[in-house]
Amino acid sequence: MTTTPAKPMTATRALLLGALGATAAVALFVGLDLHPAATDAQTAAPLTARMAPVDPTQVQLSYAPVVKRAAPAVVNIFAAKLVATGPRTMEEYLRQQFSGVAPPPRVARSLGSGVIVDADGLIVTNSHVVGDATDILVSLADRREYPAKIVFSDPRTDLAVLRIDTKGVPLPTVELADSDAVEVGDIVLAIGDPFGIGQTVTHGIISALARNGLGASDRQFFLQTDAAINPGNSGGALLDMRGRLIGINTMIASQTGNSVGIGFAIPSNMVRVFLKAAPSGKLVTGWIGAEGEGVTPDTARALGFATPRGVLLTNVAPGSPAADAGLKEGDVLVSVNGSDVANAGMLRYKIATEAVGSTASIGIIRNGKPMTIPVKLEKPPESPPRDITVITGNNILNGSKIANLSPAYAQELGLGFPEKGVVVIEISTSAPALRLINLRPGDLIETVNGKAVRSVADVKLAVQSGPPALRYRRASQTFDCAQAGNRFTCETGGTPPSPR
Numbered sequence: 001m002t003t004t005p006a007k008p009m010t011a012t013r014a015l016l017l018g019a020l021g022a023t024a025a026v027a028l029f030v031g032l033d034l035h036p037a038a039t040d041a042q043t044a045a046p047l048t049a050r051m052a053p054v055d056p057t058q059v060q061l062s063y064a065p066v067v068k069r070a071a072p073a074v075v076n077i078f079a080a081k082l083v084a085t086g087p088r089t090m091e092e093y094l095r096q097q098f099s100g101v102a103p104p105p106r107v108a109r110s111l112g113s114g115v116i117v118d119a120d121g122l123i124v125t126n127s128h129v130v131g132d133a134t135d136i137l138v139s140l141a142d143r144r145e146y147p148a149k150i151v152f153s154d155p156r157t158d159l160a161v162l163r164i165d166t167k168g169v170p171l172p173t174v175e176l177a178d179s180d181a182v183e184v185g186d187i188v189l190a191i192g193d194p195f196g197i198g199q200t201v202t203h204g205i206i207s208a209l210a211r212n213g214l215g216a217s218d219r220q221f222f223l224q225t226d227a228a229i230n231p232g233n234s235g236g237a238l239l240d241m242r243g244r245l246i247g248i249n250t251m252i253a254s255q256t257g258n259s260v261g262i263g264f265a266i267p268s269n270m271v272r273v274f275l276k277a278a279p280s281g282k283l284v285t286g287w288i289g290a291e292g293e294g295v296t297p298d299t300a301r302a303l304g305f306a307t308p309r310g311v312l313l314t315n316v317a318p319g320s321p322a323a324d325a326g327l328k329e330g331d332v333l334v335s336v337n338g339s340d341v342a343n344a345g346m347l348r349y350k351i352a353t354e355a356v357g358s359t360a361s362i363g364i365i366r367n368g369k370p371m372t373i374p375v376k377l378e379k380p381p382e383s384p385p386r387d388i389t390v391i392t393g394n395n396i397l398n399g400s401k402i403a404n405l406s407p408a409y410a411q412e413l414g415l416g417f418p419e420k421g422v423v424v425i426e427i428s429t430s431a432p433a434l435r436l437i438n439l440r441p442g443d444l445i446e447t448v449n450g451k452a453v454r455s456v457a458d459v460k461l462a463v464q465s466g467p468p469a470l471r472y473r474r475a476s477q478t479f480d481c482a483q484a485g486n487r488f489t490c491e492t493g494g495t496p497p498s499p500r
Contacts, residue, residue, distance in 0.1 A: 079133035113236030125235030177244035179267035192236025212345035229263035286377030289320020294343035310334035335363035380407035399431030
């Protein structure tokens with residue numbers, strides 16, 4: 001592990017870091033013990049093939065040329081914001097009650113890393129590093145410091161783009177590689193600022209590809225590495241042996257919060273898509289209007305496959321690009337532009353990283369025969385209009401904000417199929433549907449008071465009459481809830497679903 005000394009504390013950084021008494025602060029993912037990794041000497045010859053060392057002299061190599069080329073483009077990020085605080089002791093509580101003066105806000109700080117991707121001052125990092133910070137300071141490898149502004153941040157991808165103004169002085173950058181070309185066993189370097197001790201380089205290999213379903217987000221899809229990643233490394237660079245960016249270090253799996261050799265990085269191909277979306281402030285990815293489930297061993301046997309592979313299409317929306325191209329429910333989708341697809345998460349990722357308006361070569365197996373079908377990737381349609389409405393009155397949905405769902409809105413909310421119907425987007429803490437049947441944002445309303453609803457207009461009409469009842473869908477589960485005496489019961493499982 002190579003470490004450069006921490007930079008001398010300047011007045012500006014001291015203000016942001018609170019004399020570094022603040023922790024290398026980062027939010028923690030829970031559930032699976034997944035933590036954001038909280039937050040010219042030589043020119044390397046082009047690599048034409050991957051090779052293993054065959055004699056001791058070939059082992060006596062150095063990563064120094066790669067580090068010297070890439071490290072200047074990796075920065076430290078210090079973020080801070082003011083947050084309201086409540087009384088921490090009974091004495092503070094009583095003082096507040098009698099004086100009517102709230103305690104002063106405290107400064108919440110976080111520390112992370114970032115990568116310069118444009119010489120004019122564009123930096124990519126993790127969304128959880130900057131959050132909604134009001135003050136951001138970027139410290140370059142050569143100790144220059146600049147205030148930064150957030151250009152675009154998206155918690156679902158956990159990526160953010162910052163901009164600093166260097167008054168026309170060009171900055172060192174890192175080239176983005178094709179992360180789809182990365183293979184398990186490739187040697188990689190991780191560069192960041194763990195624990196705020198200074199820029200640090202660690203090395204390892206790619207341990208696994210296509211990690212998803214880690215409880216973080218439907219948009220996230222990771223490269224796994226055993227290169228040491230610790231708090232403060234978030235937003236830093238994962239590099240190949242040419243010094244090119246193949247990923248943004250994002251989180252680790254650990255029960256201690258420190259590295260145990262299981263780290264995850266967002267692939268550079270997703271970073272590239274995100275950077276293109278940054279100027280508009282909205283990430284819109286390609287849409288084909290088809291979804292399915294990963295082929296299981298049982299399904300593979302039923303289909304006559306030697307091994308489980310691909311995604312069995314269960315939904316193909318009428319009039320969608322997939323339907324227009326000839327894809328059908330029951331087809332097994334096995335590749336996108338020549339890259340194998342193992343599960344539904346990988347399919348979403350592959351589609352998301354292809355350009356809107358391009359045509360993807362989709363490999364399928366239909367009735368045991370392999371086929372290749374060109375499918376145009378379109379921008380998801382925003383139809384019908386959202387018609388966002390808050391339901392009021394003496395009814396089960398009082399206090400619920402609902403909207404019409406469209407493919408575009410479903411993508412924005414992170415919802416899968418069906419991409420139509422009525423979705424709950426917000427609900428008051430005093431809403432009866434929240435208290436009685438545990439209705440939550442993201443749930444789809446299917447019937448109200450016994451009447452099928454397909455639009456917000458249908459809901460507004462249905463709540464006006466009929467016995468209080470509601471059927472809603474959450475992911476693959478449907479809950480039929482009706483009033484029984486003085487309380488509501490839901491048939492699925494006998495009780496309302498547990499909170500998310």
